[in-house]
Amino acid sequence: MNTEGIMVLSLIKYTYRVLAITVITLPVILNVIYPSSIVSSLIYIPLLSLALTMLLVYLEKQLLLAYLLVNQRLKIRKQFNVQKKIEEKRPFQKPCESNNLSK
Numbered sequence: 001m002n003t004e005g006i007m008v009l010s011l012i013k014y015t016y017r018v019l020a021i022t023v024i025t026l027p028v029i030l031n032v033i034y035p036s037s038i039v040s041s042l043i044y045i046p047l048l049s050l051a052l053t054m055l056l057v058y059l060e061k062q063l064l065l066a067y068l069l070v071n072q073r074l075k076i077r078k079q080f081n082v083q084k085k086i087e088e089k090r091p092f093q094k095p096c097e098s099n100n101l102s103k
Contacts (some may be wrong), residue, residue, distance in 0.1 A: 006074070009067050009070060010031070010069075013063060013064075013067060016059075016060070016063055017060070020056040020059075020060065023052055023056065024049055024053050024056065025049075025054050027048045027049050027052070028045060028049060031045045032050065055095045
């Protein structure tokens with residue numbers, strides 16, 4: 001689960017980045033393909049691209065935080081499993097019987 005989970009998260013992250021770049025550049029590309037007035041070319045299209053960029057940067061930050069949280073949980077789970085295996089391999093140890101030292 002560790003490597004598969006990390007690979008899936010990486011795939012989601014890079015797919016998101018490709019989609020984000022496409023969405024950000026879409027208004028500019030559409031403005032080139034279908035020319036419109038100078039007001040929309042100089043004001044509305046750059047503002048729309050800027051707003052989309054800010055939104056997608058925020059979403060990227062949230063995605064990165066979720067990615068780091070899942071990675072941290074996977075590492076903790078892996079360390080716990082390793083510790084559990086080490087404890088299972090140890091022989092049973094008797095507790096020290098030193099209650100009465102005055103004998």
